[in-house]
Amino acid sequence: xxxxxxxxxxxxxxxxxxxxxxxxxxxxxxxxxxxxxxxxxxxxxxxxxxxxxxxxxxxxxxxxxxxxxxxxxxxxxxxxxxxxxxxxxxxxxxxxxxxxxxxxxxxxxxxxxxxxxxxxxxxxxxxxxxxxxxxxxxxxxxxxxxxxxxxxxxxxxxxxxxxxxxxxxxxxxxxxxxxxxxxxxxxxxxxxxxxxxxxxxxxxxxxxxxxxxxxxxxxxxxxxxxxxxxxxxxxxxxxxxxxxxxxxxxxxxxxxxxxxxxxxxxxxxxxxxxxxxxxxxxxxxxxxxxxxxxxxxxxxxxxxxxxxxxxxxxxxxxxxxxxxxxxxxxxxxxxxxxxxxxxxxxxxxxxxxxxxxxxxxxxxxxxxxxxxxxxxxxxxxxxxxxxxxxxxxxxxxxxxxxxxxxxxxxxxxxxxxxxxxxxxxxxxxxxxxxxxxxxxxxxxxxx
Numbered sequence: 001x002x003x004x005x006x007x008x009x010x011x012x013x014x015x016x017x018x019x020x021x022x023x024x025x026x027x028x029x030x031x032x033x034x035x036x037x038x039x040x041x042x043x044x045x046x047x048x049x050x051x052x053x054x055x056x057x058x059x060x061x062x063x064x065x066x067x068x069x070x071x072x073x074x075x076x077x078x079x080x081x082x083x084x085x086x087x088x089x090x091x092x093x094x095x096x097x098x099x100x101x102x103x104x105x106x107x108x109x110x111x112x113x114x115x116x117x118x119x120x121x122x123x124x125x126x127x128x129x130x131x132x133x134x135x136x137x138x139x140x141x142x143x144x145x146x147x148x149x150x151x152x153x154x155x156x157x158x159x160x161x162x163x164x165x166x167x168x169x170x171x172x173x174x175x176x177x178x179x180x181x182x183x184x185x186x187x188x189x190x191x192x193x194x195x196x197x198x199x200x201x202x203x204x205x206x207x208x209x210x211x212x213x214x215x216x217x218x219x220x221x222x223x224x225x226x227x228x229x230x231x232x233x234x235x236x237x238x239x240x241x242x243x244x245x246x247x248x249x250x251x252x253x254x255x256x257x258x259x260x261x262x263x264x265x266x267x268x269x270x271x272x273x274x275x276x277x278x279x280x281x282x283x284x285x286x287x288x289x290x291x292x293x294x295x296x297x298x299x300x301x302x303x304x305x306x307x308x309x310x311x312x313x314x315x316x317x318x319x320x321x322x323x324x325x326x327x328x329x330x331x332x333x334x335x336x337x338x339x340x341x342x343x344x345x346x347x348x349x350x351x352x353x354x355x356x357x358x359x360x361x362x363x364x365x366x367x368x369x370x371x372x373x374x375x376x377x378x379x380x381x382x383x384x385x386x387x388x389x390x391x392x393x394x395x396x397x398x399x400x401x402x403x404x405x406x407x408x409x410x411x412x413x414x415x416x417x418x419x420x421x422x423x424x425x426x427x428x429x430x431x432x433x434x435x436x437x438x439x440x441x442x443x444x445x446x447x
Contacts, residue, residue: 019313019315019316019319020319021190022309022311022313022316022319023315023316023317023318023319023320023322023323024190024319024320024323025189025190025305025309026073026302026305026316026317026319026320027320027323027324027327028189028190028193028337029189029302029304029305029348029352030055030073030075030299030302030320030324031052031327031337031345033075033076033078033145033299033349034051034052034055034075034076034299034324035048035051035052035076035338036076036145036149037051037076037077037078037081037294038050038051038076038294041081041084041085041088041294044084044085044088044093044096045093045230045292046093046230046292046293046294047227047228047230047292048338049225049227049228049327049328049329049331050227050228050229050230050291050292050293050328051076051293051294051328052227052324052325052327052328053227053293053324053325053327053328053329054287054288054291054292054293054294054296054328055073055074055075055076055288055293055296055321055324056320056321056322056323056324056325056326056327056328057287057288057321057325058074058284058285058287058288058293058296059072059073059074059284059296059317059318059320059321059324060318060321060322061280061283061284061287062074062277062280062281062284063280063314063317063318063321064280065276065279065280065283066268066272066276066277066280067272067276068314068315068318069268069271069272069314070257070260070268070272070277070314071260071264071306071312071313071314071316071317072256072257072260072277072298072299072302072303072314072317073298073299073302073317073320073321074281074284074296074297074298074299075296075297075299075302076293076294076295076296076297077249077285077294077295077296077297078141078142078145079245079248079249079252079295079297079406079407079408080100080103080242080245080249080294080295082406083096083099083241083242083244083245084096084099084100084242084294086241087099087237087238087241087242090237090238090241091235091237091238092233092235092238093230094230094231094232094233095232095233095234095235095237095238096238096241096242097230097232097233097289097290097292098232098233098234098235098238098239098289099235099238099239099240099241099242099243100232100242100285100286100288100289100294100295101232101234101285101286101289101290102234102239102242102243103242103243103245103246103249103282103285103286103295104246104282104283104284104285104286104287104289104295105243105282105286106243106246106247106250106282107246107250107253107278107279107281107282107283107285108278108279108282108283108286110122110250110278110282111274111275111276111278111279111282112275114273114274114275114278115273115275119269119270119273119274119275122274123254123269123274125415125418125419126251126254126255126415127418127424127425128258128363128364128367128369129364129369129376129379129380129414129418129425130251130379130383130411130414130415130418131251131254131255131258131360131363132255132360132361132363132364132367132369133360133364133379133380133383133384133414134251134252134255134360134383134387134407134410134411134414135252135255135256135259135356135357135359135360135363136357136360136361136384137360137383137384137387137388137407137410138252138255138356138357138360138407139353139354139355139356139357139358139359139360140357140384140387140388141387141388141390141406141407142349142353142356143353143354143357145349145353146346146349146350146352146353146354147346147350148346149166149342149343149345149346149349150162150163150166150343150346150347150349150350151163151166151343151346152342152343152346161209161212161343162341162342162343162346163343165196165200165341165343165344165347166343166344166346166347166350167347168196168199168344168347169192169193169196169343169344169345169347169348170192170347170348170350170351172188172191172192172195172196173188173189173191173192173347173348173351174188174351176188176191176192177308188308188309189305189308189348189352192344192347192348193340193344193345193348196344196347197340197341197344200212200213200340200341200344201213212341213339213341214339215339217335217338217339218332218335218336218339220335221331221332221335222331222332223330223331223332224329224330224331225329225330225331226329227292227328227329228292229291229292230291230292231290231291231292232289232290232291232292244408245295245408247408247411247412248406248407248408248410248411249295249297250278251407251411251415252297252298252407253277253278253281253297253298254274255360255363256297256298256303257269257274257277257298258363259303259359259360259363260303260306262359262362262363262366263303263306263307263312263359264306264312277298281296281297281298284296285297302317302320303356303359304351304352304353304355304356304359305352307355307359308351308352308355367425369425370425373423373425375417375421375422375423375424376425378417378421379414379417379418379421382410382413382414382417383410383411383413383414384410386406386409386410386413387406387407387409387410387411390406391406391409391410392406392409393409
C-alpha cells in the first residue's frame with residue numbers, strides 16, 4: 001500500500017534511531033491511562049495485556065485505513081467506563097463488550113454519512129464553539145484522574161512520598177521542555193519517567209521508602225505469553241446502555257482531529273478525510289471489544305505530546321503501536337513498566353491533561369470565537385457545566401432503561417443549542433484552523 005505524503009510531517013533532522021525513541025516516548029505516554037481502564041474494570045475480567053495488545057493492533061489498523069497520514073494513537077477510552085460497569089453488572093462483561101462493538105458500529109454509520117453527505121455539512125454541526133469547549137471538558141474531566149494518580153503509589157507514606165514523586169516527574173518535564181535544547185528537548189515525557197523511576201528504584205533498594213516499588217510481580221511474570229482474550233456477546237439491553245456513549249466520543253474524535261489539524265498545520269478532515277478517521281476509530285473499537293479489550297479512542301495524551309515536542313511524523317505513532325503489542329506479548333516487560341509508581345505518571349499527566357484543555361482554548365482563540373455574543377457564552381457555559389458536572393438524564397424506551405450523562409449529554413445539548421440559537425459565527429468566512437491554508441502563517445513557528 002502506498003502511504004500518501006507521509007514525508008510531509010517528517011522532521012529531516014530526526015533519523016531512524018531518534019524516531020524509535022520518540023515512538024517509545026509515546027508508548028510511555030499512553031501506558032498509564034491505557035492500563036488504568038482495564039485496572040478499573042479488572043473485577044469484571046478485563047486484562048491489561050489485552051488492552052495493550054489491542055491498542056497497538058488497533059492503532060495500526062487506524063493508520064492502514066487513514067493511509068498512514070495522521071499522527072494518532074488509539075488507547076483505552078475513559079468515556080466508556082461507567083456504562084461498561086453498569087452493563088457488565090446487569091448482563092455480564094461479555095455483553096458489555098458487545099455494547100462497545102455496537103458503539104463502533106455507530107462510528108461506521110457516521111463515517112458512511114460523512115462520505116455521502118460531505119464532511120463540511122457534518123462539521124457544521126460541530127463548530128469550534130462545540131468542539132473547542134468539549135476538548136476543554138475532556139481535559140478538565142481528566143484532571144481529577146491526574147490528581148488521584150499523583151496522590152497514590154507512593155509506598156507506605158502515600159500522602160507525602162507520592163506527591164514528591166509527582167512533583168519530581170512534573171518538574172523534570174518542565175525543565176526539559178523549557179531549558180533543554182536539541183533532541184533532548186523533544187523527549188520531556190520519556191526523560192521525566194526514566195529519571196523519576198531510577199530515583200524511585202534507588203529509594204526502594206536503599207530502604208528510604210519501603211514499599212515504593214514491588215518487584216515480586218516481575219520475578220513471577222513469564223517472558224512470553226499470549227493475552228487472555230475474551231469474546232464479546234450481544235445483548236440488546238447492554239447495547240442500549242453502552243452504544244449511546246459513541247455520540248460523545250465522536251464529538252471527541254472530531255475535536256481531537258481538529259486539534260491535531262491545528263497542531264500540525266494540516267487539514268486531516270479533507271485528506272485522508274473525516275470519513276476515514278471515523279471509520280478507523282469505529283472499526284478499531286469494535287475489533288478491540290470483540291476480543292475483550294476496551295473501546296479505543298484518539299488519545300489526547302499523545303496529542304499533548306505532539307504539541308509539546310512538535311514531532312508530527314505518523315511513523316512515530318506506528319512505532320509506539322508496535323511497542324504496545326510487544327508489551328501485550330511480553331508479560332515480564334509489561335510487569336516492569338507496571339512497577340512505575342502511579343504518582344510518577346500522575347505528575348506528568350497533570351501537564352498533559354492540562355495541555356488538552358489548553359488545546360481546546362487555543363481552538364477557540366484561533367477561530368476567533370466571539371464571546372461577546374450571548375449565544376456563545378450560553379453554549380460554552382452549558383457544555384462546561386453539564387460535562388464537568390457529570391449530569392445524568394435517564395429515560396426508558398420500552399423495557400430498556402437508558403442514561404445519557406456527562407460529556408455525551410453536554411455534546412448533545414451543545415449541538416442542539418448551536419442550531420437553535422440565532423447568530424451563529426461564519427467560521428468558513430473567518431477561516432477555521434482546520435483549513436491548512438488559514439494556518440499557514442504559523443508553519444514557521446512550529447518547525
